[in-house]
Amino acid sequence: MTNQPQTSKYHPPRLAPAQIRLLERLCNACAISGDEGEVRKIVLEQVRGYLKTSGRPGDVKTDALGNVLVTLPGKSSGSVPRLRVMLDAHMDEVGFMITKDDGKGIFRFEIVGGIDLRQLPGKPVWIGEKHTPGAIGVKPIHLTRREETKKLIELDTLRIDAGPGSNSVKVGDRATFASTFIRLGPSLRGKALDNRLGVTTLIELIKTAPDNIDLLAAFTVQEEIGGRGARVAAYAFNPDLAIVIDSTPAYDLPTWDGSENAVYNCRLGAGPAIYLADSATLADPRLVRHLVDTAETLGIPYQIRQPGSGGTDAGAIHRQRAGIPSISVSVPGRYHHSFASISRLSDWKNTLGLLQATLVRLPGDLLSRDREQ
């Protein structure tokens, strides 16, 4: 379901080269769930830098789990209390952990988060803080029987090979695909676009935060292994409502037999994907209506993500405390949790545009309206 712009009021926000470079830096950084330091450092640098140069009052802290929590109070306008709006983007990515040293630069590893085993063979990896290069090799095709090529290569037969004489890798190190960000015409390709697109968007939303709300930004940890960061961030913020910014899979590829693809989830180029329902959350209908109304009134392209499986930090947030009305919005991305994802620059711009407009237009009494209409 795609919406054509109805008016010409909306112009997508401009993303300067500096912002694309920031996305590139964030994508090339490694932040496997539980080890988000490299991304956290960039987030802190960006947010603190902004607060310092803008002189805007705000608070930045890193909590017990490693979440970065940013509070930007709005300005009072009369008697209506400002809504406390939590914006969430997870910093972590799927990857690997080194679990055993087999000697001579060869290591066993386990997967952190959900990665299809079929994505592993024959890939270069970066290991540890220094991004030490290594490789996940396989037996040569010449020594492999034809029947064998039809069988899955199990994880326990794979190793990360850092090369003989390597001495900088140790058990417990995290690793990820050695995959470098690149622009491809209208598209962006990089590892961890899920969810560095969300992180970059949230940094941008902080820099353009409107006065009508208290903005509570959470850059969270450990989303890929169960929304642990979001759970405690939502508790700490105790917000009125939450909007989660993530990247949802686009399965907009041809089907194997040429039949209509009715299970695309969302499509590249069709704008931000607004969630109604996934396995973890039913989006708050008032927030759905507000986002859709904002997009349609201003003519911002958007799409409804096909309801179905999957989950975001909203799964943890909406059940926190006495309940927090929540919704997720995603920049569509193909091939998440693999060597590289592909997203569209225009979708990123329109996601940022939709969220900026959503916050500015957020009615102070939204939550006192009927949940269902």
Added chain:
Amino acid sequence: MIDILPFLKKLVTAPGLSGHEAPVRKIIEEAWLPLTDELSVSRLGSLHGLRRGTASEPRQSVLLAAHMDAIGLMVAGTSDGFLRVTQVGGVDPRILPGQPVIVHGREDLPGLVVQPSPRLLPSKYQEDPVPTEYLLVDTGLLPSRVRRLVRLGDLVSFAQLPFETGSETLTGHTLDNRVSVAALTCCLQELQNRPHSWDVWAVATVQEEVTLGGAFTSAFQLKPTLAIAVDVTFASGPGSPEHQTYPLGEGPTLGWGPNIHPALSKAFQELAKRLEIPHVVEAIPEHSGTDVIALQVTTEGIPSMVIGIPLRYMHTPVEMVSMKDITRAGRLLAEFITSLDADFIKKLSWEEQPG
């Protein structure tokens, strides 16, 4: 003096799929120009470099063959802006999902081999490896632009840049067989300061991965007295059977078996031992998977030899080689060449030797 590591990286980064070796040949030509007396290109595209010997004519000659072609993919169809591909050379389809590639269309386009979501595949591929025919290449471009830039038959190369690992290994695609081109280059460099009486034909052959077409035709055209194929061999490493592999970084392998003239192999083994160049004898019971298959049976037959450089994860984009093994192979070749004299060929007699 060519520094071998950066040269090898440059070789690996240049495209040159079987039958389309021109880009890599150009780089080899540049390197070999100052190291040879004559350079020419064969009808099929193999590069022939001649270093003349010091003996009077007619001189005997030794041909060194290292294939320069690479495995890869070819565009077999398009579908809504995505490409379908087929293989050029032997690739395990299980290494393809998620590989960065370059599509050599009307311009070079970065692409990614992708495995569509299980929901878009036949039900038997929910968890099993997906055959190449169901994989796609995504260039990130809009369908209209893909239609304009990409045609059926366009070549697709692996795009991962080579990278150094451990203390002295290089990892990347197409090290099979650019490492042997590097070894030949090492050999030619050594020969710069060493007189040799025989002519030396350094040949970068084409199409080894598909038909051995380069080795057959260059051996025919150059009619060498002896022929030596230099290629990669299986290095021991994770996933590979120990009994079919050779240690990485412990020297080149010296072939032994029916593709190889036994006296030639023995001459190499004795030389390596005398010079204390680390090496391993590689028993090849029936069939060497290298250019030597063609060299041996060209014209009335050529006494042939194969030297192997151990390589991990062959035919994947993360092949791993020890730089030491390359320079050792190059040095051994140079030492062998300088040891050749007018009488060497007599040693290759099949007659029973007295005593």
